[in-house]
Amino acid sequence: MTTRKTYVVQGMTCEHCRLSVTEELLEVAGVESVDVDLASGQVTVHGAGVDDAAVAAAVGEAGYAVAS
Numbered sequence: 001m002t003t004r005k006t007y008v009v010q011g012m013t014c015e016h017c018r019l020s021v022t023e024e025l026l027e028v029a030g031v032e033s034v035d036v037d038l039a040s041g042q043v044t045v046h047g048a049g050v051d052d053a054a055v056a057a058a059v060g061e062a063g064y065a066v067a068s
Contacts, residue, residue: 002032005052006044008067009059013038017064024058031055041067 009021018036021043025034031047045055056066 002046002048003050004044004046005050005055006042007055007059008041009036009043009064010041010067011064012036012041017062020062021059021064024062025055028054028058 012018012021015038018038021036022034025031025043025045028045028047028050030049030051031045033046035044035046037043043059059066
């Protein structure tokens, strides 16, 4: 079953930021699509069985952090 989870990512300011985060998140198991809103910092992940820790790690790989 596909679910939607929204995270707040700190530090994204430009299109390159959006692309970096999207690229890393699409590599996470279960992630089907990613929507990034730079203005709010919200990242919505669509998928099945997506692990929050894996999302946070992927965002970290892109050079950013998920707000706690």
